Amino acid sequence: MRLIVPLCLFALLVGTHQVGAQHRLITQGNDQLVIVGANGQNEWAMKWGGIHDIHVQDGRVMLQRGAAGLAEIDLETKQVVWSYDSATQNGNAGRPVEVHAFQPLGDDRIMIAESGPGRIIEINRAGELLKEISLKVEHPHPHTDTRLVRKLSTGNYLVCHEGDGTVREYNGETGDVVWEYPVPLFGKRERPGHGPEAYGNKCFAAVRLANGNTLISTGNGHGVIEVTPDKQIAWQIQQHDLPKITLAWVTTLEVLENGHYIIGNCHAGPGQPLLIELDPQTKQVVWTFDQFDRLGNSVSNSQLLDVKAMR
Numbered sequence: 001m002r003l004i005v006p007l008c009l010f011a012l013l014v015g016t017h018q019v020g021a022q023h024r025l026i027t028q029g030n031d032q033l034v035i036v037g038a039n040g041q042n043e044w045a046m047k048w049g050g051i052h053d054i055h056v057q058d059g060r061v062m063l064q065r066g067a068a069g070l071a072e073i074d075l076e077t078k079q080v081v082w083s084y085d086s087a088t089q090n091g092n093a094g095r096p097v098e099v100h101a102f103q104p105l106g107d108d109r110i111m112i113a114e115s116g117p118g119r120i121i122e123i124n125r126a127g128e129l130l131k132e133i134s135l136k137v138e139h140p141h142p143h144t145d146t147r148l149v150r151k152l153s154t155g156n157y158l159v160c161h162e163g164d165g166t167v168r169e170y171n172g173e174t175g176d177v178v179w180e181y182p183v184p185l186f187g188k189r190e191r192p193g194h195g196p197e198a199y200g201n202k203c204f205a206a207v208r209l210a211n212g213n214t215l216i217s218t219g220n221g222h223g224v225i226e227v228t229p230d231k232q233i234a235w236q237i238q239q240h241d242l243p244k245i246t247l248a249w250v251t252t253l254e255v256l257e258n259g260h261y262i263i264g265n266c267h268a269g270p271g272q273p274l275l276i277e278l279d280p281q282t283k284q285v286v287w288t289f290d291q292f293d294r295l296g297n298s299v300s301n302s303q304l305l306d307v308k309a310m311r
Contacts, residue, residue, distance in 0.1 A: 022287065023262075025275070026056055027302035029295025033063070035075075036291070038306065046078050052100040053148060054301050062104055068097045070112065082125060086114050090121060090129045096142040101149035101160075113159065115145035120157055120170070133175040139163040147219070148205040148252075150311075158206050158214070165201035167216055181227050183218050194267040196222065196239065196248045204264075204300075205253045207310050217250040217263065224250060224263060226280075235280060242285055246272055251300045254309040260286065262309065266300045274299045 022038040033048035048063070055062045060081065065071040068087035071080045087097045092114065101113040108125045118140060122131040137145050144163030151157055155172035169179040183201035191199040202219035209215055213234055214227045222239035239247045251264035256277075263276045273288035274295065303311065 023277070023289070023304050024306040025289070025302050025304050026054065026061060027274070027295065027299055028054070028063070029274075029291075029299040032295070033061070033073075034295070035305065036289075040291070042294075044075065046073075050298065051301050053102055054303050055102075055104055056303055056305060057104060062102065062110075064099055064102070068092075068099050068114075070099065070102055070110075084110070084112070084123065084127055086112060089127055090123070092117055098142045098145075100147050100162075103149070103151055105151060111149070111151050111157075113146045113149040116140075116142035118145055120149065120159075133157065133170060133172070135159065135161075135170070136168060136177055137161060137164065138166075144202070147203065150206070150208075152208055158208055160203045160206050160216075162202045162204065162219065165203060167203055167206045167214065179229065181214065181216070181231055183216065183221060183225075185221075194220070194249055195269060196246050196267075198249075202249075204249070204251045205311075207253050207255055209255065209310075215253055215255065215261070217253050219251070220249050222247040222250060224253070224261070237278070237283065241283065242276065242278070245276065245285065245288075248272070249300075252302055252311070254304060254311040256304075256307055256309050262302075262304060264300065264302060267297055269297060275302060 024038045026035045028051045033046050034042050035044040037043045051063045059075050060072050062072045070084045072082040074081050086099050097114055097116040103111040105111055109122055111122050113120050118135045118137045120133040141163050147160040147162045149159045157170045159168050166180055166182045168177050171178050183203045185201055188199055198220045200220040203216055204219045205217045207215045212229055216225050224237050225233050226235035228234050247265055248268035249266040251266045254262035261278045261280055270292045273290045275289035277287035278285055
């Protein structure tokens with residue numbers, strides 16, 4: 001007798017739940033870098049430590065290696081085909097450095113945000129320094145100067161300063177701060193920790209939307225806010241706004257072509273999704289990804305591989 005399992009139940013059994021959506025993605029957890037198919041099964045895996053940023057393009061993945069290094073891996077051979085060490089190169093020898101953000105820019109040019117030195121650099125594949133922009137950091141520390149940083153189509157840089165609880169936009173030529181937004185605490189007191197019990201404004205990611213607003217993940221603020229250029233909150237989700245979901249340390253953001261948001265939910269504990277796809281118009285959850293048993297509680301970064309997205 002053949003056992004027929006409904007698709008929605010099958011999705012739950014393999015670690016995802018879907019309501020009209022499913023995705024293939026790359027992520028890291030439990031010292032593994034994995035590609036997970038739309039059916040929830042691992043397609044590819046290799047041993048790799050923790051990360052805070054990731055970029056897949058042209059059959060390669062670029063990600064951090066250790067506290068201050070970058071590596072690019074060929075997905076077919078699993079070999080490192082390019083690397084760079086911010087701890088020792090371009091003037092950093094002997095001073096504390098951590099790298100939490102980087103971005104391939106095309107033309108073999110790479111942007112790197114260096115926490116500790118408090119700067120953004122652009123290098124070529126030979127490691128030569130092509131550009132340097134100093135960052136404004138009010139509470140300097142190599143671990144918290146920055147989280148995700150992105151170069152915008154305007155040439156400016158959009159920087160999440162975790163330790164300052166502030167998103168700043170820097171002019172790409174002069175380094176001047178042209179816009180900044182301190183993430184509010186919304187009248188709550190700060191609480192230590194990493195999980196749902198903690199609280200703060202340690203922003204992780206920011207995406208400049210087509211309408212000119214900025215979408216911000218608030219880290220241990222347990223939410224996502226959309227902020228207008230004049231610093232008004234136009235849209236928001238908080239820790240318990242989504243049915244049966246508790247937001248913890250909210251990390252990565254991807255804005256899909258259909259307008260949906262992909263939200264990273266780190267340190268949320270068992271029974272909570274690692275990724276959430278949300279229709280911002282209705283605030284309806286249309287897909288979640290939960291593989292706590294395989295990937296653990298510190299999945300901070302991912303990238304969808306089956307759709308185009310701003311991130």
